[in-house]
Amino acid sequence: MPRLRAVADRFGAPLSFLCVLALWETSCRLRWVSPVLLSAPSRIVASLASLMGSGALTGDLAATASALLLSLAIALAAGGALGVGMGLSQPTFRLIHPYLVSLNAIPKVALMPVLVLWFGLGLPPKVFLGAFMGSFPIAMAAYGGVRSLESDLLMMARSFGAGRMMILREVVLPGLLPHVLPALRVAANYALVGVLIVEFFAADRGLGYRIIVYSSNFQTEAFFALLLLVAAMGLACASTVGFLERRLVRWPGEERA
């Protein structure tokens, strides 16, 4: 039945999603689960709408978003520089790579006490942890990108007398884009987790902070509304990077991740 197959392919996923939503809604409405534990989807959306509408979340949203963007910018610069450095020089790689791997292996939550000690509260510790967590995937991708860059291309450029800036701008960076942009997607997720962790434990504003407040007050609907907001933030990052990829990496023969 190829017809049925096509229909299932097209509508299967949205249909099953609707089913899950319906089941969830029903079980909450009929009180199969306690409203303290789980809120109905309709109530979550309504709660999110009213929270956003009242402006109650504006400050928190701004705090988290600015920390996230700042983290990502720093992760891109620092991770990119580390990765390119490691890729261009094997001694640098041997020097830096062990630190990167062992630092990345630390469970980040364990850093919380010392982060507060070093940076206090507010923006700095969030940006530190976000950038710290975001740098790793970017550094590794930039490293891989430089290594896979044909050294012949560098040679060709030098044979025409290209200077360092020309080589960096016209050969190295475009060659890195298809590697670094997919990593940026991952890095955005990591950085968001980093920012939220700090907001959970050591902040007086931000979506993470709000999540903790609502959940400890058993404001379940608002809590889930915030989860939805955070998920939307992650999605927004991913689709922004996807947009960049489509705009910047569009020569034929380059497989997109």
Next chain:
Amino acid sequence: MSLVIRDLSVRRGDLAVIDRLDLEIAPGEFVALTGPSGCGKSTLLNAIAGLVPLAGGAIEAERGSLGCVFQRPMLLPWRTVLDNAAFGLECRGASVDDARSRARTFLEKVGLGRFTGYFPNELSEGMKQRLTVARAFLVEPRLVLMDEPFSSLDETARRELQDLVLDLWAKSKCTVLFVSHYLEELVYLADRVIVLGPRPTTVVKTVPVQLRRPRGIGNEGMLGLMESVQRCR
């Protein structure tokens, strides 16, 4: 002299690749270079291009720009045909607009005018090498180094590109140093064939090719010369 190499030695790591090589090339001369595989032909070209350090001796090249064509096309996959052709000019400091407009005119002349908007991955191997030849000659080089540029092409494409190179060379009056394994190609193109010995390499023999152009494949003189190059390889 356009290029004078005196007592040149080059090492790659622990390996002595070129050993006390002497070579003089006159301005406007077309010199072909051949020798056993792995003897150091590419290393010699790279040394002339300043891409590898010298272990001894000296290379003096006429002032002016250099055009290189390598065995593989070495095109930038994110640049179009037009922008790849313009790359050499940009490297030499031309503005992007200027480089592009000169590249466009030149691509027209070498038969790539219809493909300026294509990307390298959309071209045949022959077209790719045609583009790299254009890129090299666009910088108005005094010296062109070509390292087995057509060895991976089929017969027809190779013939066409050989004639293109001869044409561009004759018009620009530049000096060409052309590495090849193909006897026929060596004798078809060059004013002089230089045979290198096994590694560590040096010049073993020079065979002047005093045949009028255009040369034909069946030309008797060519066959004789091909034999004499073959004998000392």
